[in-house]
Amino acid sequence: MSDEVIRVGVSSCLLGNKVRFDAGHKREAFVTDQLAAFFELIPVCPEAEVGMGIPREAVRLVGDVAAPRLVGNKTGEDWTERMTAFNAARLIKLEKHRLAGFVLKKGSPTCGMERVRVYNPGGMPAYNGRGLFARALIDRFPDLPVEEEGRLNDPPLRESFIVRVFAYHRLQRLFARRWQRGEVVAFHAAHKLLLLAHSPAHYQALGRLVARVKQVPPAEFGAQYTAGMMAGLRERATTRKHTNVLQHVLGFFRQHLAAEDRAALREVIDDYRKGLVPLVAPVTLLGHYVRKLKIAYLMDQVYLSPHPKELMLRNHV
Numbered sequence: 119m120s121d122e123v124i125r126v127g128v129s130s131c132l133l134g135n136k137v138r139f140d141a142g143h144k145r146e147a148f149v150t151d152q153l154a155a156f157f158e159l160i161p162v163c164p165e166a167e168v169g170m171g172i173p174r175e176a177v178r179l180v181g182d183v184a185a186p187r188l189v190g191n192k193t194g195e196d197w198t199e200r201m202t203a204f205n206a207a208r209l210i211k212l213e214k215h216r217l218a219g220f221v222l223k224k225g226s227p228t229c230g231m232e233r234v235r236v237y238n239p240g241g242m243p244a245y246n247g248r249g250l251f252a253r254a255l256i257d258r259f260p261d262l263p264v265e266e267e268g269r270l271n272d273p274p275l276r277e278s279f280i281v282r283v284f285a286y287h288r289l290q291r292l293f294a295r296r297w298q299r300g301e302v303v304a305f306h307a308a309h310k311l312l313l314l315a316h317s318p319a320h321y322q323a324l325g326r327l328v329a330r331v332k333q334v335p336p337a338e339f340g341a342q343y344t345a346g347m348m349a350g351l352r353e354r355a356t357t358r359k360h361t362n363v364l365q366h367v368l369g370f371f372r373q374h375l376a377a378e379d380r381a382a383l384r385e386v387i388d389d390y391r392k393g394l395v396p397l398v399a400p401v402t403l404l405g406h407y408v409r410k411l412k413i414a415y416l417m418d419q420v421y422l423s424p425h426p427k428e429l430m431l432r433n434h435v
Contacts, residue, residue: 126220126221127217132223149221160217176191178227180236235247261348285348296336304418316350364387367404387400
């Protein structure tokens with residue numbers, strides 16, 4: 119992992135900051151106790167920062183789900199234009215932080231990423247909205263890994279988010295400077311197994327893009343490659359796809375390991391396929407042999423170590 123600081127935006131209340139309408143917070147332990155150990159967390163509370171005050175009247179979304187208004191629950195005070203202006207200015211400031219991800223507060227009329235309540239004129243809610251800040255954030259940074267804290271309680275979604283954060287950071291480092299064709303080829307090769315575990319189709323499409331790297335203007339290539347990789351990594355990494363990748367790695371050992379050692383590796387991979395052991399078991403064993411045998415191609419594969427092992431993201435069955 120890089121020693122460079124990786125910055126992740128966070129809805130401020132998730133850090134334990136008392137910025138909610140009732141002067142309370144929604145501290146999320148995974149964010150404060152684990153993510154904070156690896157990322158610099160940048161807090162944002164649109165409602166407090168736009169000047170609503172603490173404590174304050176609760177607000178909600180009303181009207182058309184495609185363009186809802188943000189109004190006070192009791193007074194009906196309309197904050198839409200002020201929030202829209204705030205979002206534009208705040209995102210300009212956030213861009214300077216070069217964020218690699220964002221964790222949003224679920225259900226919030228400003229920060230909720232999905233299924234936010236939008237009230238119709240009769241006062242009935244539909245759970246199909248998106249908070250005004252969340253919408254502006256995703257529109258401005260469509261490739262940025264974004265998740266809600268509630269979804270991070272799901273182990274596969276949690277790992278998917280962290281994998282994307284580190285990948286996005288590596289992409290930022292690559293394309294933020296003048297780069298050479300060979301660097302892009304090496305980057306793509308190093309991410310082969312990781313992409314195959316998520317989306318073989320995206321890996322193949324990105325390979326075709328890399329083959330045309332000399333024909334595409336550098337800025338355009340960087341944007342297309344970043345969008346393609348992040349779209350691929352958003353695809354779910356299933357047990358079947360992981361198993362295919364693990365068996366692919368095992369194939370490299372055919373000329374290096376005794377038959378009984380290869381059989382033991384196949385058994386662990388099959389146990390993972392059956393749901394008897396977590397992914398960390400075969401990955402750790404394969405990684406041991408990769409380092410022992412010094413297989414250069416595999417030593418460079420991000421898949422074997424896409425995030426700090428201390429996060430224990432591959433330890434669930």
